[in-house]
Amino acid sequence: MAVGSEEQTHKTHRSRQSGPSARKKEKSDKQKRGIANEKHNPKAFAFRSSVKAKRLQSHASEKEQRRLHLPVIDRSTGEPAPYVVVVHGPPKVGKSLLIKSLVKHYTKHNLSDVRGPITIVSGKQRRVQFVECPNDVNGMIDAAKFADLALLLIDGSYGFEMETFEFLNILQVHGFPRVMGVLTHLDKFKDVKKLRKTKQRLKHRFWTEIYDGAKLFYLSGLIHGKYPKREIHNLARFISVMKFHPLSWRTSHPYILVDRFEDVTPPERVHADNKCDRNITLYGYLRGCNLKKGTKVHIAGVGDCQLDSVTALADPCPLPSVAKKKGLREKEKLFYAPMSDLGDLLYDKDAVYININDHMVQFSKVDGDDGAATNKGRGRDVGEDLVKTLQKTKYSINEKLEQSFINLFSRKPSISSEVQFNSNNTMKNESENFYFQSENGEESTSSLEGDDVEQANGTEASNKETMQDGSETEGNESDESDDESNKSSEGDEGSAKALNSDVKEVTEFQNGRLRRRAVFASDEGQGSDKDDVDSDLSVDSDDPEETENDWKSEDQTDDGMGNASKWKETLVSRAVSRQTTNLMQLVYGKHSSKSINTVQESLGSGDSDDSEDEEFFKPKESSDKKSSERMDVDNFNAEDCSKIGADQVLRDDWSNQDIIETIRDRFVTGDWAKAARRGQEVEGSGDEDAAIYGDFEDLETGEEYDGQETLNLEGDAKVSKGSDLADEERRLKKLALRAKFDAQYDESEPMDEETDGKKDPQFHRNGGQDGGFLDKLKEEIELQKQRNLAELKDLDDVTRLEMEGFRTGSYLRLEVHGIQYEMVEHFDPCHPILVGGIGLGEENVGYMQVRLKRHRWYKKVLKTRDPVIVSIGWRRYQTMPVYAIEDRNGRHRMLKYTPEHMHCVAMFWGPLAPPNAGVVAFQNLSENQDLFRITATAVVSEFNHAARIVKKIKLVGYPYKIFKNTAFIKDMFTSALEVARFEGASIRTVSGIRGQVKKAVKAGQGKDGSARCTFEDKILMSDIVFLRAWTQVDVPRFFNPVTSALQPRDRAWKGMKTVGELRKEHNLPVALNKDSLYKPIERKPKKFNPLKIPTALQAALPFASKPKDTPKQKRQSLESLRAVVMEPHERKVHALVQHLQLIRSEKIKRRKLKNEEKRKAFEAKKAKDEQLSQKRQREDRKQRYLKEDKQKKQTRQRLE
C-alpha cells in the first residue's frame, strides 16, 4: 500500500442487471414486498383418476415399508469401545499421512510413524481408533473384520486401483461397515476442467460400487507436507458424526483389536531354548458382545487358543467426565498408542508405567522450599506428597531397615486383594532398592525410615478408602494410587541418580526398568528387551497367587471380602447388608471367589491335557453339607425325575372346609380385592427389591397362613410395597423411552448429514402411523434391555461376571500360553492383531455348504478340489472345495468347474461357521499379481457332518446270452455281491429298450459278476446295456489355517499348491487319457443281408407278394465277358464316330474358354464404369449439399 495516498479509490460495486443472480434478487424483492407471487392453479396438480391416485398411494406406502427395518437388539451396555477407523488404500497414496494429519488435528501431536492402532478421544461421547490397513491380502481381510468405518484412499491422479475394489469386496462379505472414499493427489491436475471431470467420473464409479450418494471426500493437495487443515477438519467432522449400525456377525461374537502386545515368557526359558513356546499378553478394547468365561479365541493368522487369563484393566483412554460444557478441553484430548510409542501412561494388570520427560518433573528435594516450586500452577498431588514425605528423612538407614522389616511382616498381605498386593509389591520394591543402596555403602539421600513407609502406605490406604466410597472406578483408582507409588519410587530413584552417578546404572537395572519400558517388543534394543522380560519375570515370580485373581473384574474390592484390613470392614459389612439374594444363590449357594479360582486353574491346565475340569454351575455339593433336607443335591447319582410332588405327602386335608377357605382367594369365586393385593405382593417379591422378597419368603415358608389377621397385617405393608413396585416399573419405562428417543434422535442426525436428508422430514411426519408396530417393538426391546440391566444390577460382581462375562467396551488384558515363537519373532505392529471369540460349536470341524459365485472379475473358472483360501468368520484357511449344483429333485450333482455366471454350491471341510456367514475365497495371496485376487464370494447355507454330493456313473455291460425278454449281461459288475447291491435297478440299452437287473448268475455259470436282466423287449447281441447310477463324491477332509502371523510379513503365505501349479513347476504335461480324446466318428454303412425267400415258399406266394426286384448279378454275365471282333467296315464306322466325337468335344472346350475370356473383359469394364459413376454421383451429391447449405444460410440470414 502506498504510503502517500490518503484516499484510495475502490471500484464501486455494480449490481447485476441480468442473468440468474439478478433474477433471483428480483424474485426475492418481489416476495419481500408481497407482490406478484405467481399462484399455481391447484387443480392442475390434483388427481384426475382415482385408480392412479390409489396406485400412487400404494406405491408410496410400499416404499415406506421397504425403508423400515426390524430393530436390531443391541446388547451392549455402558460406553462403547472406540470405533475403529481403518485407513485403506494402495501403496503410496497417503494413508499414513492422513492418519498423521488426523492425529495432529485431534491431539496437536506430531506422529513420526504410524504403527498399530491409535486411540483418540475425539469428542465428549466418542473415541476413535485409527488403524492403517496393511497392503497384503491377509491384512486387508483382518482389517475388514474389525473396521467400523473404512476410509478408502484413492489416488485421484491415477484412478481406482484393484486394492480398493478388493477391499470393498471383502468388506461386503464380512458385513459391510461404513465406507467413505477419500481422493488424494488432486494437486497433480493442472487443468481445472480435467480435475472436475475426473472427480465426477471417480465419484460415479464409486457410487456404482457402494450406493448412490456415498460420500467421497476430496483432499486437494499438500501444505507443508500435510493435508490442508480445513479439509482434515471437515473429514474429522464427518467421522465424528457418523452413525454405526451393528453388524450381525460382530454383535454375536466378542472380538478385540490388539493395541498392545507383549511377550511374557520367563526369560530363562527363552535363554534355554530360543524357539520355545511363548506366553504372550494381548491388550485391547472388547467389542462385539460380552466375553464369557471359557470362551476360546481365534488369533487371526495364528490359530485357536485357550485364554489363560483375562483381566479387565482401567481404561487407558477414558472418555472425559461428564460435565456441562461445550467441546473438549485440551487436557481431555487423550490419546493412546502404545505400539507407536506414544502417550505417557501404560496400564498393566499390576502396574502402571509412566513416561515422564525428565525436564518436566523434579521430585528431588530442592533446598529451601518444600517442593512447592516444582509445580506452582496446580495443587499438590497426593503422589507428590508421598514423595516429599519420603524425602524428609531423619533416621539412618539401619534403623529404618529394622523397623521397616518388622512392620512389613507384622502385616500379612492377604492374597485375594489385588490392590493390597500391589501396594505390597511396590513396598517390596522400595525396600529392595534401599537394600541395594546400603550395600553400596553410599550415604543414601533418600534414607527413609520404616515409619515413613508405613505412613505412606497408611495414607495411601486411607486415600483409597475415600476413593472407593465413590465406588464405580475402583480399578482405575487403585491403579492411580499405584502409579503414584511408582512415581514416588521413581522420584526416589531420580534423587539417587542426581547424587551418585555410578550407582545410577545399577539402579536403572533394578528399578528403572519398570518405567522406561518400551512397549514395542520387536523394535526394541536388545538390552531393554531383556529388561522388559526381566520385569515381567519378577512380577511373575513374586506372586504365584496373582494369576488366580485373573477372572475378577475391575471391581476388585468385593472379592476381597476376607481381607484383614480394617478400613475395608465397614465396606464389607455395608456390602453384605446391601447384598441381595437371588435365585441362583439360593439354588447353588453363595458364590465364593475361591471356586472361581479353582475353575481358573483347571482352565489353565485344560489346554495341555484332556482332563479338563470346568463346570458351569458347580452345585455346592460336598463343600457345605448344611443342606440336609436337600439330599438329592449332594447325591450325585440321584434319580433324574422332574416330578417333585409325586410322592409328596399331603400336608393338608383338603376335604376340610377351613383349609379350603384359605385359598378361596386364589379362585375367581373368591374376593377379588384381596386377590389383587396378593398379586401385588407377589409381584413385589418377584422384583429386585430383595429385602421385600426375603420378608415375604419368611412369611410364607416359616408360617402357613393360619389366619386372616396375618394376611391383613401383611396386606397393609404390601400395599406400600406395591406402590414401590409401580414406581420401579414406571422408572424402567421412562428409561426405556428415553433410550428409544436417543436412538431415534441419533438416527435422524446422520440422515441430515447425508444426502438423503430429504427423507428425514417424511420419516417424522408419518412416523406415527407406519411406525406403530415398529415403535412398539422398539419399546419392547428397550424395556427388556432395561429389565435385564436391572436384573443384573443386583447380582454381586463375581456372579455378574460369571453370568454376563466381560462387558463390551472394557479394556482387557488377555494372557495366552503356548504360542509359537514365530509370532513374537515376526511381530509387526503395522499388522494389527485381531482376536476373535469363537462361538458355540464353531471350533468343531465339519463339512460346510456354501452358495458360491465366482467373482466376475476373476479371470479363470475354479476347478473342483483345487485348494482355495477362504475367509469365514474370524478365520482364514485353505481348503479343497467340491463344487456342485442342485438339480431339480434336490440332488447335488458335482461340477468339475464352477459355472461361468451362476451361483453354485460348494462343499468343503473346515471349522464350522453358522449359516449366513459370509465367505470370501482367494486362490493366491501373493502381492505381485496384476489380476484381481478375489476368486469367489459365498455365503454359508448350512453345515453338515456328511457331504451329500453325487456324480453320475454309467455301468456298461454286454449281453452274452439272450432269451426272449431275458438276457444275461456280463462286464457290468465285477462280483455277485455287486450285483446284489443293484438288484432291481433299471437299465437301458442304447436302442432305448428298458429293463431291470434281476439276479446274479450262479457261481460257475458265466463270468463272475454276470447278471440276469429282463427287458421290455428282446434285445440284440449287438446292444450295449447301461446302468445309470449316482455315486457319492467324497469331499477331501483337508483344511490348513493360514498362519500368516507366524512368518515374516513380507513373504507371501504358501499353502497347498494346485495341481496346475505343481505341473508348471515340475514341467509336467497334462495327463492325457486317450479314451477321453475326441476321434472322428467312423460309421460304416450297414450291410444288410438280402432277403431270401425259400423257393418253395416263393412258389406258394401270390404274385403280389412274390419278390419282383431280382437283385443284380454279382458275377458279370457271360455276355459281357465275351470278346467282340469287328468287321473292317464296322471298324471304320467306329473310328469315324470316335473322331467326330473328339472334334465335338474339342469345339466345346474351345468355346468355353472363349466365353470365359469374354466374361472377364466384360466384368472389368463393368467395374470401371461403376467406379466412374460412383465418382460422378459423389460429386453430384457434394454439389447438391453445398447448394443446400448455401440456401439455408441465406434463409437464416434473411430471417435474422
Add this chain to the structure above:
Amino acid sequence: MKTSFLRLKGSQQFRLRLLLSTVSVTPIVIEEIRVDDSSPGLKPHEVSFLRLIEEISDDCSVEINETGTKLRYKPGILVGGRNLVHECGLSRSIGYFLEPLIVLGLFGKKALSITLKGITNGHKDPCIDTFQTTTFHILKHFGVPAGLELKIISRGSPPEGGGEVCLKVPIIQNSLSAVNLVDEGMVKRIRGIAYTTRVSPEMVHRMRYAARGILNRLLPDVNIRDGHLSAPLSGRSPGYGISLVAETTSGCFIFAEASACFSRDGDAEDMETSDEKLAPMLPEDIGIQAASLLLEEIKQGGVVDSTHQVKWVMTHGLLNGHILLGH
C-alpha cells in the same frame, strides 16, 4: 483336532446335562455313574435316551464303557426328521423322554415328528396329558411357533406299557422370546382327564366324582373329560388315573395328577426302580389325591407347578426373563 470334554460326575440330572450339552455343542464326559450301586452303570431308560438323541442328531458320538459307569458324549448337529420311531422301554414312561425331546426338537434343523412307544402314564414322570394340557401352553409363552402337537394313539400303563404317542415339534426360526410372567392370576377354570386302561370305564366316573367333590366347593367351572380307550388301544396293563389342570386369569397353567396301576409281582422284582410295591388305590382316593395335589400347588403359588419348574428355569437360561416360582 483335539476336543476337550467337560467332566461331570454321577447320574444326576442326566437328561438335563445331555440336553444342555447338545444345545451348547459341548462334549461331556460323565463318570462314576452309580459306581457304588448294586447294579452299576446306566439304566436302560438312560441308554434309550441316548439312542433317541443319536437318532435325531447328525454325527453325534456316544461311547459307554463296559460297565456302563462312564459315558463320553460328543454332540452332533440336531437335525430332527420325520416319521421316526423310538422304543422307550418299560423302565420309565414316555414323559421322561418327552421333556427334553421337545426342547431338542425346537433347536433342530428341520421339524421333528416321532412316534414314541412305551408307558404313557407312569408314576415318576409326568403323564402324556400333562404335555397336551399344560406344557404346550406354557411353551407358547416363549413364542414357540404353531405346530407343536402330541397325539395319543394308545395308552399304556406300567408295567407292561403298550402305549404309543406321536409327537410333532416345529423348529424355532429366530429365537425364543423372553418371558416376563409374574402375575399368577386367579384360577378361573379347572379341566382334567380321567383315563382307564384295561379296567372298567366305571372307574372314570368314580374318580371324577371324587375330584369334583373337592374342587366344586371352590369353583363351579370344573370339567373332567373321559379318557377311556377301548381295549386294543389301551395297552397291555390295567391302570387308571386322573390329571387336572387349573387355568388362571393371567394365562398360567397349574397341573397335578394321580394314578394307580397294578404291578405284577414278577415284574416288580426285576425292576429295581419300583422298590415300593404299589397296592392299587381306590378310584375315589385317586380322585381326592389329585384334587388335593392341585390345591396344594395352587396354594404354593407361582405361575407354574412344581413339575414344570425345571423346564422353565432351563428355558430361561438364555432368555433372562422374569418368572415367579412357588417354593
